[in-house]
Amino acid sequence: MTIKSADIDYDKYIFYNEFQRIQPSQSMVRPDLEMYWVTSIEPSQSSLIIKLIKQKFQYTTGQTKHLKRFKKKLDVEKHVILDVAICPTSDIDEDKLREILKEGLNVQNISLLKTEIPTNKPFDRELNMEWSKRYWPLVWKGNPMVQELHESFKLFSRDTTMKYLEEISDISEKSTKDVPVVTMFVDPRTDTVKSIQEDERCDEDPMKHSIMCCIDDIAKKELKRRQLVKDDKEINSYLCLNYDVYTTHEPCTMCAMALLHSRIGRLIYIEESPVTGAIGEKSGCRYMIHISCTLNWKYECFRYMGNALPKRRIDPLVQI
């Protein structure tokens, strides 16, 4: 697919003039720091350490693509020393790592320290230099935000999105509920609807927001299915993994976080919730929940900005 640059607004992150991708303004971006074990070696030991990393820490290569493994420094006598980033400190305790390094490098004294390293990439070359100086040398391969927007754009279908938004908007318009919010979960791999739910809050349970109802509905259906086919060997407990979620109103903190726990892939909503919303950059308490726990999971969010869908306003105090 070719990307027509007129279809993307790179400053405001808007696709086709109608779908705004919710992400922090570039000026707001800060490093997400994680503590890493760093060991210092002689340059002559570098091939040994590369071998050791390949053997024991291969799994870190995915999360360290944006990092240089080595950082050059000079010791007091102006000898070149290399600092090597090994792995996050939460992966292995100090004594165990020392043993591995002693064995791999074939030396008795291992210098080991903890260093904070950015797990995300900065957006421009200058910031890249600043973070490299301040934390750890980072690789620069062009503006990652442009790359990220392009990746996101390639997976974004305007027609599919509008089809589902029209469907939930229709149900919401006809709804007689106090809180006419509608949510739909879709599996994008098969383009099938997995659940559509309205807000079910009532005196007996004020917390039945539509998103919670969908997650519950999907879990119960799957439990039933597994009982029927006597299939309890299934290990995947993330039933909504990478699902698309369409909802009429920006969700509250509870629901936005429930989506994160469920590991959805994308959320698309129509109406903003300025006081109670937990997604928009200026909504509620400015949480942007979808990117608040990025070390564990994040999902993409879009807000529909067009005029083709009727909007139902809700009291701003109501948690959606």
Added chain:
Amino acid sequence: MAHNDQLKVHYKWMREALNVAESALDVREVPVGCVYVYQGKVIGRGFNRTNITLNGTRHSEFEGYDEIREKYKNFREILKETDLYVTVEPCIMCASLLRQLEIRRVFFGCANIRFGGNGSVLQVHKDLSPNAHDFNVKMERTYPSYPGILCQEAIILLRKFYLLENEKSPSTIVKKQRHLEMESFPKLDYDKYLNRDEFTDMFGKKYGYIYDGNDFIEFSDQGDIVNLQQDTGRKRQRIN
């Protein structure tokens, strides 16, 4: 009530929450447990049931809440006078649930570093939207959250679970532990969760040094704090 008597009460209920959490091990669920206490009685309890239910939102707080709303017609009024004791800091989702239910107070054991909503990641228990004013609306009231009651016990329980699960799983990669670590625990940064006055109002003025030193609160079996102040002039120290 004097501080000492109050503390014994909090100690007792957190022990109860740990008992509930421990029963999760039998069904291979992550051992996080809670009790809701109203007028000196447990009115709801629960442990994490995300595996059994295939639902990643079935945390202990939701389990306990469902029990309460099924038992009491006027549960909304009751919850406003109810305290929650939970072994692990509520996640952002549960912190928001508790806020919307207008819970009175929360006591928790250890921090939830990855998802905590009472200070570790976000402060859902006390944030107010700056936009509320523009719309002339008042948000749900905030609630205080007190960390550190039987913190190490809560962590040991979680470690037990991961150790058991590791034994059952065939893969052996470097990052998995093979013994139950009982000696080292991550420190609690109290000021993420509450300020010094809130801490000393709850635990007693003389224990301010626990807050300053980010020490663990140590209890006798009777529920009295038995920390000894090691040196009065000690500066705040942070590990990590």
